[in-house]
Structures are given as structure tokens and as C-alpha cells.
Amino acid sequence: MARVRISDVAAAAGVSTATVSLVLNDRTARISDATRDRVRQAAAEVGYTPNSVARGLRTQRSRTIGLISDRIATTPFAGRMLSGAQDVAREHGYLVFLVDTDADETVEREAIRALADQQVDAMIYACMWHRVVDVPASLPRGSVFLDCRPADGGFPAVVPDDRAGAVAAVRALVAAGHRRIAYVDVDEPHPPVASFLRHDGYLEVLAEAGIGPDPALHVRGDTSSAGGREATDRLLDLPAQQRPTALFCFNDRMAAGAYVAAHRRGLVIPQDLSIVGYDDQQLVAAELDPPLTTVALPHYEMGRWAMEVALGIRTPDDPGAPHLMPCPIVDRDSVGPPPATAASDSRRRT
Amino acid sequence: MARVRISDVAAAAGVSTATVSLVLNDRTARISDATRDRVRQAAAEVGYTPNSVARGLRTQRSRTIGLISDRIATTPFAGRMLSGAQDVAREHGYLVFLVDTDADETVEREAIRALADQQVDAMIYACMWHRVVDVPASLPRGSVFLDCRPADGGFPAVVPDDRAGAVAAVRALVAAGHRRIAYVDVDEPHPPVASFLRHDGYLEVLAEAGIGPDPALHVRGDTSSAGGREATDRLLDLPAQQRPTALFCFNDRMAAGAYVAAHRRGLVIPQDLSIVGYDDQQLVAAELDPPLTTVALPHYEMGRWAMEVALGIRTPDDPGAPHLMPCPIVDRDSVGPPPATAASDSRRRT
DNA sequence: CGCAGGCGTTTAATCGATTTAGCAGTTCTC
DNA sequence: GAGAACTGCTAAATCGATTAAACGCCTGCG
Structure with a gap:
């Protein structure tokens, strides 16, 4: 029942934990093919998956994204944005923290702090309606705005091309x-x-x-x-x-x-x-x-865009202005x- | 820009990191009032908030909950369940990971693994329609079912009283x-x-x-x-x-x-x-x-219930059967x- | 034969917190 | 006045990974 640790794999393969880590992370290190195979086999046998918390502490990267939204409950659009963001995150092995602030500034501030304490690699700030928002003071650089325009520039943002x-x-x-x-x-x-x-x-x-x-x-x-x-x-x-x-x-x-x-x-x-x-x-x-x-609001696509920028997979064409996502006519x-x-x-x- | 660590507080207050931790966590330890005040003051001055990843590694509790749902995008109800779960989590200082599996078993399995690797303290398995579901093999004991009934019992669950x-x-x-x-x-x-x-x-x-x-x-x-x-x-x-x-x-x-x-x-x-x-x-x-x-589906309340059980704040009345949440007539x-x-x-x- | 250098692996430091055991110093007890 | 008991605090181990540095061993070369 107890989790399998890297040391269990090391013991099973008869090597040190360092070797296991090197092999499993495909580090370009001099490890013989025989050892590589032995380690991989051992890892598979004992069903090892690395503990993300420990790894996150060491590497300072949590493979985790914080998504802050003002309201999730009231609109059917929210889900589509989440879905887009979610899909991209999953495709790249990231997990997303979702926080709904209900447009309460105290909650928002606390959420940003809590997410920072969790060492999220990036934050996405989402609104449920295309509008201009004040940038919360504690929001880290590099955060991405979704369906809203930050009042002061300097942040990537994506909005529908209304x-x-x-x-x-x-x-x-x-x-x-x-x-x-x-x-x-x-x-x-x-x-x-x-x-x-x-x-x-x-x-x-x-x-x-x-x-x-x-x-x-x-x-x-x-x-x-x-x-x-x-x-x-x-x-x-x-x-x-x-x-x-x-x-x-x-x-x-x-x-x-x-x-x-x-x-x-x-x-x-x-x-x-x-x-x-x-x-x-x-x-x-x-x-x-x-x-x-009618004209469709590209919520799914905006969600994807925001997450792609957050993960650094894509960079905004014009960092100065919000990215305009086309709204197809239906x-x-x-x-x-x-x-x-x-x-x-x-x-x-x- | 660099994060403030506990050692920074310790240095500022002229004590050891152990003392800082003891004070800030209100551990019943013998610390003089003078020192307590000094530590708290120092922590406030440097703006210290503990790193959740490091704390999580040490304590083995991440104050984090995983919420797995089959579809989030397609229904306007999803938000209300999330909202309920979310609110309870926030009230108790928990953060929630949201994963939308799109009803894909591979995705689901990977999600459960990823959440376990993140050391979530509990998982909630949510469906968007009240129905019977097979329990994924890797789902940890103690997981809570939301808006669905696990085929094999032994898991707390909440469903509308249809x-x-x-x-x-x-x-x-x-x-x-x-x-x-x-x-x-x-x-x-x-x-x-x-x-x-x-x-x-x-x-x-x-x-x-x-x-x-x-x-x-x-x-x-x-x-x-x-x-x-x-x-x-x-x-x-x-x-x-x-x-x-x-x-x-x-x-x-x-x-x-x-x-x-x-x-x-x-x-x-x-x-x-x-x-x-x-x-x-x-x-x-x-x-x-x-x-x-019409008759209202109590999604918000079900979301709250599930999270309360997940956090151990509430225990199901009858652990054998799903909790039936009343559906008020409107x-x-x-x-x-x-x-x-x-x-x-x-x-x-x- | 002795030494440089390459190869494969390990040792040990590190991330930033929590927590146990223990260390001084003071006070109490008989 | 010696030991016990208590007080206030700290040293160090620990959580589970990653990774730079080092360590043997072997080979090749002069």
C-alpha cells in the first residue's frame, strides 16, 4: 500500500538511486545499456512513478499551473475555456489547480498566494466576460489573461475578436x-x-x-x-x-x-x-x-491559447496587445x- | 523577487528555523512569549509564507484535493458542483486539482496516477449525470463519488434524491x-x-x-x-x-x-x-x-458534501449507501x- | 611499470520545510 | 549542595527526489 520510492527501484535493480534517476530521466550520462535495461525493468516491476512533490522541491518546477477565474458557476462558457486549457495541460503532462474567486478580491489575493506557495509554474487569470481588469498586485510576471484585457499592459492576453x-x-x-x-x-x-x-x-x-x-x-x-x-x-x-x-x-x-x-x-x-x-x-x-x-465565441480555442502561452509552447505575436481569437459565424x-x-x-x- | 524562506525569517528574528516553524505552526512547545512575538513580527516584515511543496514533502500531506470529472464542458451543471466543492476546499485552506477525463479511460488512469504522484490528500470522482460507474482500479480508498454510484460499494457517494x-x-x-x-x-x-x-x-x-x-x-x-x-x-x-x-x-x-x-x-x-x-x-x-x-438538482450542495467527506469534516450517515441529497421543487x-x-x-x- | 584519461557508477549536497531528541541554563527539592 | 525537574531553544534527521562532483577501475600509451 505504501508508495514505491526511488530507493525501492534502486534496491531491486542493484544500483544507486542516482543511477535510477539518471536512467528514468533520460539524462545524457554514461550509463551502460545493460544497467539502463535493468533499471527500467525494475521500475516497471515495482510500479514506480516519481513523487512529484519531492521532484518539485528539488527541481523548483512543479509541472503545475494555477487557473484563477472570477466565476465558474454561472456560465456555460466557463467549461469550454477550462476544457481548452485543460487539454493542453494534459497533453504536456501538467496538472491544473482551479480556483474560483467569485470576484472577491480577498479570495483572489489568497488564491494567488496559495498558488505561489504551491510553486505553480505559471498562472492564468480568467474572466467569464471579455472586459478590462485591474491586474492584482501579487500576480506574478508571466501570468496570462484569458478572456480579459489587463488594464496595464505587459501581460499576454487572449480575447475574442468581437x-x-x-x-x-x-x-x-x-x-x-x-x-x-x-x-x-x-x-x-x-x-x-x-x-x-x-x-x-x-x-x-x-x-x-x-x-x-x-x-x-x-x-x-x-x-x-x-x-x-x-x-x-x-x-x-x-x-x-x-x-x-x-x-x-x-x-x-x-x-x-x-x-x-x-x-x-x-x-x-x-x-x-x-x-x-x-x-x-x-x-x-x-x-x-x-x-x-449566430456568432460563436471561441472559448475552447482561447483556453488552449492561454495554456500554450503559460507553458511557453507559444509566444504571443504582438506582446503589447491582446491576441484576437476569431469568432466564426454559425x-x-x-x-x-x-x-x-x-x-x-x-x-x-x- | 526570490521567495522568502524560513531561514530568512530565522535570521531576521535571530533564532533557528526550528523555532520559527514551532512558532508559526502554533506547536505546543516551550517558546517564550518574547521570542514568539519576535518571530511573528519578523515573518510579517519579510512577508514569509511557507513553501507548500517543501512542507508537503515533509508532512506527507499536501492540503490538496484531486477532482476528476468525466466531462466538464458540456453541461452547465458542472460549474455548480465544482463551485460547491471549491468553496469547501477554500474555507479549509485546500487547493483543488481539476482533471477532465472526457470519459476516456486512459486519460482517467493517467490522471489518477498524476494526482497520486502529487500526493493529493483525497480524490473526488465526479460524473455529470447520476449513474452507476465502475470504480477505476487505481482509485485510492477513501475517494468520494459525486453524482454517481460506484458499482462496488465501500466508497462514500452522493447523488440527488431523484x-x-x-x-x-x-x-x-x-x-x-x-x-x-x-x-x-x-x-x-x-x-x-x-x-x-x-x-x-x-x-x-x-x-x-x-x-x-x-x-x-x-x-x-x-x-x-x-x-x-x-x-x-x-x-x-x-x-x-x-x-x-x-x-x-x-x-x-x-x-x-x-x-x-x-x-x-x-x-x-x-x-x-x-x-x-x-x-x-x-x-x-x-x-x-x-x-x-421544475425540480432543482442540488449540484452545489452535492459538491459541498463530497468535499466535506473528502476532507474528513463529515462522515456519511450510512457508509453503505449513497447519500441522497434532496431536490427542492421550484x-x-x-x-x-x-x-x-x-x-x-x-x-x-x- | 606508471600515469593519464575515459567509462560507469556512486557519494553526498540540495531543495525548504517539520519534528524529535537533546543541550544548556535555571530553579526546585531534600 | 547535588541531583532532579523544568525552561527555552537548537542541532540534526527527515521527507524523496535530482545532480554535480568524485571515485574506482580499466585501458592505452610512453
Whole structure:
């Protein structure tokens, strides 16, 4: 029952522990082939695996990574980021400590200390929403930021390319023939940077399509189905000429609300109204009727990227700026050409 | 930048490292108050925190727990279990290693070995669905099972009390006056134990209400919105006399499908059809219209329980059987009295 | 034959803590 | 006043690995 130690292997093979260590770690040392084989055989027979704690103490490298996140519980995205980070760690023989701080600064500070005491080789600081965060004072150099931008630079970071994602989404609507496209934005005291970036992307596509932005088509609501429904109601209350034929929603839940608002007025999606969401939240987007065209957040890939940088396998292209991970568009069935009247209307203007 | 060691504290306080260790660990040793204060002051001044790796090697206790789970990514529940486990660990100064095996046995075996090499003080083996699992051979004694039942006993385990949850759900329907209550079950080659347990609870309530079970009201579909919709369609195609006035669904997604089926026939919930789900999946249950009455899965509490047992803070009441965690019913708006005709029908039979 | 040098292996230091046994010095006891 | 008992602290062993330095032994060379 007691663990097998290196000295047990040494005894079994009739050599010193030094030799065992040299052999098992493939150190380029002068060890005869006969001895090598004997050691390896002995190790296999007694079922030896080195004690990581002892090794960590000696080598000062624990093959361990600390992953600090503000909230793990509340979002289904968390798992995908973890999964990506996890997979890379495993592929390289690392283990990960997970700490959920619940956005509590005291907990965060303690966690960082505890992880440092455990001699983690690197730390990843993850947020559940793309936003700007203050760098905790005690966070060691070399830590990687995941799904957030450190307020002071000097740290590698990876975030979704929200701007490009919005561009893809709105271009899809323009390509379908829409000219009156609304942006159903979040309404919060401190909107996440994603809100602004997606708005930028939205405006960029309008500009490249020669469509003048209409402030009446930029509405806000809170990040829920209800918020999306209310904001959409305001859009659909607009006079026919001003009313949008397509909606670009800040997220899938708001898009779900837009569905409700449309259904209540007897509008059919996408015949009467096209809708694009953001996030590709499986339980929402795929379950809607019709399934929602949306933009996927590359959580898994971001998790991988962060861990790869943490392990030193990859170095950021531009150490000064966050790495932008592409957000692929997921085509489903909520986008179609604008209704005939509106289409002719848009043709008139072109 | 270099870490502060215990010898630095010793030097600063003018004592030996032994004394520093004795003081800082509150060992009942004969140390004068003056020295105690001096050591503590010195430790605070130089900012000393003990190196957990070195301490772990010496004490053979790492204050570290390994949490192995089959899938973390795919379910929103995972986070809540983690959160519960995490919170308990943090409250007691433990750190947790998280490993996601993706249900791959090789990965699982390697993970168990790696965790053992890291000298974790205990392991928790978590599944994302309540089911029976084979105990991996290398899993150390004392490991705790979370949301699954070990095939061979001898391990503490915690699972949701699916039977009692179903009882509460079906009782709510009976209390509202329903007599024709269907069970919309999962349809899988190897249904989870939860499926059977909930069926048992369902039958139990029918029996106690003096309602004879009708096999036609036990339908199956796959665990998705579509599966729920199809199964519900079959129920609603039944002749009026046989048609259920209430549905107890295996989970919220299937319940969402039931909503769709009902809406398509112009049935209003709960006036024409009452529905109860299971899982309390926020993004589904709370967002439905009307919000779904459902039974919550106590993931957070199960996570806490498992960690408490792992840390030895709590001992299972009955070491032989899994601990059953209560599933509270969450009352929302999808349950009402049966429609007049059916109600009179039920009254006729009573 | 004596010595340099190469080869294969071992000795021993080391990582940074904890902990037991023991060492001085003081006080108490008879 | 000698030994016992107590007090306050430290020396050194220990946990289980890694690794630089050293140590025999053998061979080759002059």
C-alpha cells in the first residue's frame, strides 16, 4: 500500500538511486545499456512513478499551473475555456489547480498566494466576460489573461475578436439584402468592451455597404430574454419606413427575446424579420425555432491559447496587445432576404 | 523577487528555523512569549509564507484535493458542483486539482496516477449525470463519488434524491387536481438511474392518490427539446378521454419541447396543460413562457458534501449507501388546475 | 611499470520545510 | 549542595527526489 520510492527501484535493480534517476530521466550520462535495461525493468516491476512533490522541491518546477477565474458557476462558457486549457495541460503532462474567486478580491489575493506557495509554474487569470481588469498586485510576471484585457499592459492576453465577429454577422445580413439593420445592444452602467467592439464592427459594415447609420436602430436592453424582447418591441413600434428588417443582437438570450417579440406580432422568422445573435449558446441558439444564426465565441480555442502561452509552447505575436481569437459565424435558419416591401424600399434607395 | 524562506525569517528574528516553524505552526512547545512575538513580527516584515511543496514533502500531506470529472464542458451543471466543492476546499485552506477525463479511460488512469504522484490528500470522482460507474482500479480508498454510484460499494457517494424529487413534482400536479398525469421519460439504450428512480416516484404518488397507472401515459423521447416535443405529440394525439392534463418531464429541455408541441396545437400552459420539468436549468426553465415549474438538482450542495467527506469534516450517515441529497421543487407558473372538462372528468372518477 | 584519461557508477549536497531528541541554563527539592 | 525537574531553544534527521562532483577501475600509451 505504501508508495514505491526511488530507493525501492534502486534496491531491486542493484544500483544507486542516482543511477535510477539518471536512467528514468533520460539524462545524457554514461550509463551502460545493460544497467539502463535493468533499471527500467525494475521500475516497471515495482510500479514506480516519481513523487512529484519531492521532484518539485528539488527541481523548483512543479509541472503545475494555477487557473484563477472570477466565476465558474454561472456560465456555460466557463467549461469550454477550462476544457481548452485543460487539454493542453494534459497533453504536456501538467496538472491544473482551479480556483474560483467569485470576484472577491480577498479570495483572489489568497488564491494567488496559495498558488505561489504551491510553486505553480505559471498562472492564468480568467474572466467569464471579455472586459478590462485591474491586474492584482501579487500576480506574478508571466501570468496570462484569458478572456480579459489587463488594464496595464505587459501581460499576454487572449480575447475574442468581437469586432470581426460583428462584421461577419452584419455582413451576412447585408449579403441577404438587408439595409435597415438594427443593433440590439446591452444596457449596463459599465458595458463590456464587447459591446463597443461589436458596435464598431456593425458601423464598419454599414459604412462599407454605403448605409448611413440610423441612431433609432441602435437600441439597448438588459442581457436577458426580457431585455431583448423589450428592445425589439421598441424597434417594431417604429413607423414602417424606419422599421428594421434585420436585427443584430448582442447575445443569443436577447435574440431569443427578439423571437418572442416577433412572434407576438405574428411576424415569421426569417420571412418577416432576420435575426443574428452572438455567443452560440447551445441551449438557446440551437433550440430556438427556427434555429438561430449566430456568432460563436471561441472559448475552447482561447483556453488552449492561454495554456500554450503559460507553458511557453507559444509566444504571443504582438506582446503589447491582446491576441484576437476569431469568432466564426454559425449559419442556421434565422436569416433570409428582407420582406418584399422592404426589399423594394431598399432597392429604391440604392 | 526570490521567495522568502524560513531561514530568512530565522535570521531576521535571530533564532533557528526550528523555532520559527514551532512558532508559526502554533506547536505546543516551550517558546517564550518574547521570542514568539519576535518571530511573528519578523515573518510579517519579510512577508514569509511557507513553501507548500517543501512542507508537503515533509508532512506527507499536501492540503490538496484531486477532482476528476468525466466531462466538464458540456453541461452547465458542472460549474455548480465544482463551485460547491471549491468553496469547501477554500474555507479549509485546500487547493483543488481539476482533471477532465472526457470519459476516456486512459486519460482517467493517467490522471489518477498524476494526482497520486502529487500526493493529493483525497480524490473526488465526479460524473455529470447520476449513474452507476465502475470504480477505476487505481482509485485510492477513501475517494468520494459525486453524482454517481460506484458499482462496488465501500466508497462514500452522493447523488440527488431523484425519487423524492419526482414525488414532490407529481404531488404538486395531484394537488392541483390532476388525475391523468404523464411521465415523459428519456429513451436511451442505457437510461440513467435517474430515469428509473423518477419513474418510481411517479408511480408512488399515483398509488397514494389512488390513480391507476396508465402505460399509455409513460412515453419516451430523447433528451432534447425535439425529443420532448415528439413524445408530447404522441400524448396529445391520444383520444380525449385518455389524454393527459399534466406532464411530468424527465428534464427541462424535454419540457421545453412539450411547450412547443402544446403551442402548436393552440394549447395554453397551464390553462390547458400543466407541465413540470426537472433540473432547473436556468437558461431553459426560467426563460420559458410561462416560466417552468421544475425540480432543482442540488449540484452545489452535492459538491459541498463530497468535499466535506473528502476532507474528513463529515462522515456519511450510512457508509453503505449513497447519500441522497434532496431536490427542492421550484414553483413557477406552468402548473394550474386541469381544464374544466377534464376536471369534471376526474371528479366523476373520484 | 606508471600515469593519464575515459567509462560507469556512486557519494553526498540540495531543495525548504517539520519534528524529535537533546543541550544548556535555571530553579526546585531534600 | 547535588541531583532532579523544568525552561527555552537548537542541532540534526527527515521527507524523496535530482545532480554535480568524485571515485574506482580499466585501458592505452610512453
